[in-house]
Amino acid sequence: MRLTRTHGASIAAVVLALLFAGGAVTVASAEREEAPATPVSDSADAGFARDMSVHHQQAVEMSFIVRDRTQDEEVRRLAYDIANTQANQRGMMLGWLDMWGLPKVESGTEPMTWMGMEAHGDTGPLDGALMPGMATKTELDRLRKATGKDAEILYLQLMTDHHKGGVHMARGCVDKCSVEIERNLAQGMVDAQESEIALMVDLLKARGAKPRD
Incomplete structure (x- = not known):
């Protein structure tokens, strides 16, 4: 199984660029009326695009790992x-940052500060987990070494945690982001990932397991 994610992402970014050029950047509520037409670097829009891109990358990585560890x-x-x-x-999100002329990585800024919080407070990242829900380096190593049913269960547990963290962040964008198309994407993430969480609960149950507390 080989994903053409580069091509798909490029096409999506071009489509979204055309939408923006046509005036798709809108302000939807009174609370957002003062937001600039193009997001600035410390905005919720830019922070969400950066942080969720990192969050998503790990989900892609874990999914490729489990693909090679099970035949289920x-x-x-x-x-x-x-x-x-x-x-x-x-x-899409990295494409938006390019269109806004903003860096994809902002040094000196902790993840999720755009939500009014820090991912880890004063404790720093926990074993490589940059944001809530993300797997640690130790957990990723365990997934790489697991096989069969053990790999399936661990993947489903890790991805359930990952989705819960993603849903929390996406809801933050729904509340705080100013760009309508980005808020719509965030809401779509909430809906899809909550549905997948329910599916993963069922898949874990079928394997005699359950999500982690």
Whole structure:
């Protein structure tokens, strides 16, 4: 299984660029009326695009790992869907940053500060987990070494946590972002990932397991 995520992301970014050029950047509520037409670097729009791009990249990575660790068609199909969807969404968000003339990485700024919070406070990243829900380096190593049912269960547990963190962040953009098309994407993430969480609960149950607390 080989994803053409680069091509898909490029096409999506071009389409979105045309939408923006045609005036798709809008302000939808009174609270957002003072927002600039083009987001600035410390805006919720830019912060969400940066942070969710990083978050999505790990989901793609985990999905490729489990693809090679199991032959179970249900899990492989879910992993493909997640990898394909999130790789394309990541391309969109990085494309927006390019169109806005903003850096994809902002040094000195902690993840999720645009939400009015820090991902880890004063403790720093925990074993490489940059944001809530993200897997640690140790967990990724365990996934790489697991096989069969063990790999399926660990992937489903890690991805459930990952989706919960993603939903929390996406809801933050729905509330705070000024660009309508970006808020719509964030709401779509909430809806899709909540549905996938429910599916993963069922897949875990079928394997005699459950999500982690």
